[in-house]
Amino acid sequence: MKADLTLLKTRIPVSDELRARCLDQQSGIKPARSNWLIAASFLVLISLNVAACLFVIKQQQGTRVTYLNNFESYE
Amino acid sequence: MPNIELLRLGSEREFKKLFELYSPRILNTAFYLLGNRQDVEDVTQEVFKSVVVGVASFKAESSIQTWMYRITLNKCNEFLRTKNRKKRKGIMIGIVDSQPLITEETPELVHILKEAEWLLWKQIHALPEKQRLAMTLFAMDDLSYQEIAAAMNISVSAIESLLFRARTQLKKYKPYES
Known part of the structure; x- marks a missing residue:
């Protein structure tokens, strides 16, 4: 059967026009970013935000303590 | 064989390698399924477009050849469904999807x-x-x-x-x- 089916072997060539169409489109399309890369980017962003918030909170706490200490010393 | 990692990074050289290696097979498989040179070239272009867009999410559970054949079959089916749907438009939309896919016998196919x-x-x-x-x-x-x-x-x-x-x-x- 496979021998009979090997009849089906006509090959049409790839035209230059098709080659140009396919190869040109590649330069115009950026490959989709993988999901893990997007997730990792989000995680980094969130971590940076949290770190920044903690830093600001700590600084504010420090200022308040200094202010209270100073206030007590005035009294 | 093209390097998948480089393809994922968008390497033009690897894409060209992939194209030279697989485009004759994709083109001819689509030709036997669709039978019209113009349609087949459009489908082949769509297949390679899908490869560029989707290679980042290609998990390499199967070979890249198998993956590309799967895309080709899907694109051919999609093409035939759209074509058949257009033909039957206005008759009975509800049963369109249950109809068998029909490929036309084109003069070009007979000639080739x-x-x-x-x-x-x-x-x-x-x-x-x-x-x-x-x-x-x-x-x-x-x-x-x-x-x-x-x-x-x-x-x-x-x-x-x-x-x-x-x-x-x-x-x-x-x-x-x-």
């Missing part, structure tokens, strides 16, 4: 295929859709049962059954032997 090939092509195209797809991949591209199963997203035993039934049908006709 030799007489014996033409008769065989006609017999293969008279088969039910899944048998037709399996037989085209088996006869045209010498894909193994495993590769055809992966491309069509069904089990190897289902492929064996499809090919067995297709062979039985083709043996019944046998006009190309005369």
Whole structure:
């Protein structure tokens, strides 16, 4: 059967026009970013935000303590 | 063989390698399924576009060849469905999707295929859709049962059954032997 089916072997060539169409489109399309890369980017962003918030909170706490200490010393 | 990692990074050189290696197979498989050069070139372009866009999410669970055949079959099906839907527009939209896919016998196809090939092509195209797809991949591209199963997203035993039934049908006709 496979021998009979090997009849089906006509090959049409790839035209230059098709080659140009396919190869040109590649330069115009950026490959989709993988999901893990997007997730990792989000995680980094969130971590940076949290770190920044903690830093600001700590600084504010420090200022308040200094202010209270100073206030007590005035009294 | 093109490097998948470099392809993921958008390497033009690797894409060119991939194109040179697989475009003849993709083009000819689509040609046997669709039968019209212009349509086939459009579908081939769509396949390579999908490859560029989707290569980042390609998990390499199957070979890149199998993955590309799967895209090709999907694109051909999509194309035929749209074409058949347009033809039947206004008749009964509700039953459109249950209709078998029909490929036209184009003058170009008759011209390109030799007489014996033409008769065989006609017999293969008279088969039910899944048998037709399996037989085209088996006869045209010498894909193994495993590769055809992966491309069509069904089990190897289902492929064996499809090919067995297709062979039985083709043996019944046998006009190309005369």
